[in-house]
Amino acid sequence: MQTHKTKIIAAVKKHGTPSYIYDGEKLVSNYQRLVNALPDCVDVFYALKVNPNVSLVKLLRSKGACTEVCSITELEIALRAGTLPQDIVFLGPSKKDYELKKAISLGLFAIVVESETELKRISEFAKEAGVVADVAIRINPDFSAKGSPWKMGGRPTQFGIDEKHAVENFGNYLSMSNINIKGIHVYNGTNILDAQSVFENTRYILNLYDHISKKYNTNFSMVDVGGGMGIPYFPNQVELDIVEFKNLMTPLFGSFNKKYPNTRIIMESGRFIIGTAGYFTVEVNNIKINHGKTFVVTDGGTNCHSASAGSGRVVKRNFPMENITSIYEETETYQVAGPLCSPDDIIGRNIDLKKTSEGDLLVITDSGAYGPSSSPGLFHSHGFPVEVLVYQDEVHLIRKKDTSEDIIDRQVVVNFEKEPVLN
Numbered sequence: 001m002q003t004h005k006t007k008i009i010a011a012v013k014k015h016g017t018p019s020y021i022y023d024g025e026k027l028v029s030n031y032q033r034l035v036n037a038l039p040d041c042v043d044v045f046y047a048l049k050v051n052p053n054v055s056l057v058k059l060l061r062s063k064g065a066c067t068e069v070c071s072i073t074e075l076e077i078a079l080r081a082g083t084l085p086q087d088i089v090f091l092g093p094s095k096k097d098y099e100l101k102k103a104i105s106l107g108l109f110a111i112v113v114e115s116e117t118e119l120k121r122i123s124e125f126a127k128e129a130g131v132v133a134d135v136a137i138r139i140n141p142d143f144s145a146k147g148s149p150w151k152m153g154g155r156p157t158q159f160g161i162d163e164k165h166a167v168e169n170f171g172n173y174l175s176m177s178n179i180n181i182k183g184i185h186v187y188n189g190t191n192i193l194d195a196q197s198v199f200e201n202t203r204y205i206l207n208l209y210d211h212i213s214k215k216y217n218t219n220f221s222m223v224d225v226g227g228g229m230g231i232p233y234f235p236n237q238v239e240l241d242i243v244e245f246k247n248l249m250t251p252l253f254g255s256f257n258k259k260y261p262n263t264r265i266i267m268e269s270g271r272f273i274i275g276t277a278g279y280f281t282v283e284v285n286n287i288k289i290n291h292g293k294t295f296v297v298t299d300g301g302t303n304c305h306s307a308s309a310g311s312g313r314v315v316k317r318n319f320p321m322e323n324i325t326s327i328y329e330e331t332e333t334y335q336v337a338g339p340l341c342s343p344d345d346i347i348g349r350n351i352d353l354k355k356t357s358e359g360d361l362l363v364i365t366d367s368g369a370y371g372p373s374s375s376p377g378l379f380h381s382h383g384f385p386v387e388v389l390v391y392q393d394e395v396h397l398i399r400k401k402d403t404s405e406d407i408i409d410r411q412v413v414v415n416f417e418k419e420p421v422l423n
């Protein structure tokens with residue numbers, strides 16, 4: 001069994017840095033840990049926004065994962081990974097007409113509708129196509145997700161329809177032509193580490209489903225309870241207790257399933273499944289002392305991994321980082337910077353690492369979630385880094401590094417003497 005260090009070193013030897021290196025065994029075991037903690041009546045939908053690499057999605061698919069997508073490209077990735085349309089839900093607060101039409105024509109399990117306007121558009125497109133579109137209504141509930149540092153609902157956001165308004169108007173939704181309302185969707189928060197909070201959030205959503213079903217005397221067929229199960233990044237955080245999670249969720253879903261045996265229960269998850277399976281690896285380019293602080297300047301920073309620098313967080317805390325090639329045992333305190341000409345390009349502040357030399361490899365662990373897909377990869381035209389999967393002792397290239405040509409060829413050179421040259 002290779003350690004993560006040997007896997008990383010093998011991958012870097014072949015594909016260089018900066019790089020995202022994924023441990024396939026860890027990815028599979030995280031997914032299976034979640035599935036095993038849930039009763040059979042629950043289907044896990046992997047959220048592509050968290051990491052949309054097609055090979056990773058394919059590996060998860062091979063173990064049974066369904067997918068949640070939020071754009072036409074995520075949809076294409078899910079299909080290429082082998083996901084069946086009936087195992088895909090399509091969300092997002094601003095879907096384009098062509099995206100909705102594609103989703104309708106494919107017959108996805110559900111288009112998750114985020115506004116009444118969107119519902120009307122789907123009704124029209126389905127009518128034009130002569131089909132009935134399967135949808136779920138995304139509700140922004142009156143409760144705020146417990147245990148989540150980042151709240152998507154329970155407060156004014158661009159997501160879903162207000163609970164009160166949706167409950168009052170559900171009759172109108174149900175009567176719309178060419179629309180089959182399968183049920184409801186709520187996703188309210190992310191990185192929740194406390195099982196009791198996930199339980200309470202879920203219970204609220206299942207009760208809401210029950211309330212709407214009874215109020216409108218309707219047999220729905222799906223409830224998507226979101227999820228938001230997290231992983232610890234910082235020293236004061238404790239891992240989600242998966243045994244407690246199982247003990248709480250099993251009876252909750254079990255009794256719901258008894259009452260609604262024909263309702264597909266969906267739990268979405270991204271971070272929990274892939275977060276700890278990814279390692280962001282950079283090489284130290286130079287080390288210098290500047291105004292009394294020691295800067296370790298590397299070849300990849302916030303342009304590749306903005307989450308690690310605390311983007312979106314009020315308090316900037318360091319992700320776990322280690323020097324995996326240092327020849328020293330003693331540690332020193334460093335500021336770890338990336339290659340950008342921005343003082344904010346710091347991926348480790350006052351961080352203690354083993355004494356570091358130029359050429360060393362630094363690794364930010366727990367980097368599988370919200371890495372390249374939520375980073376400004378084009379800043380300074382560096383492009384997105386290479387991505388590598390190590391699985392069953394083999395090193396697989398799963399995304400080529402962007403080259404200068406990749407970046408420049410997307411741009412169009414204007415010939416100002418004549419018409420623009422489109423090539």
Ligand SMILES: Cc1ncc(COP(=O)(O)O)c(C=O)c1O
Nearest residue numbers: 047187190191228268269270271
């Ligand atoms: C609708 C929806 N589903 C799933 C996810 C994935 O969440 P997580 O990474 O917390 O599992 C998100 C994250 O923002 C989301 O907005």
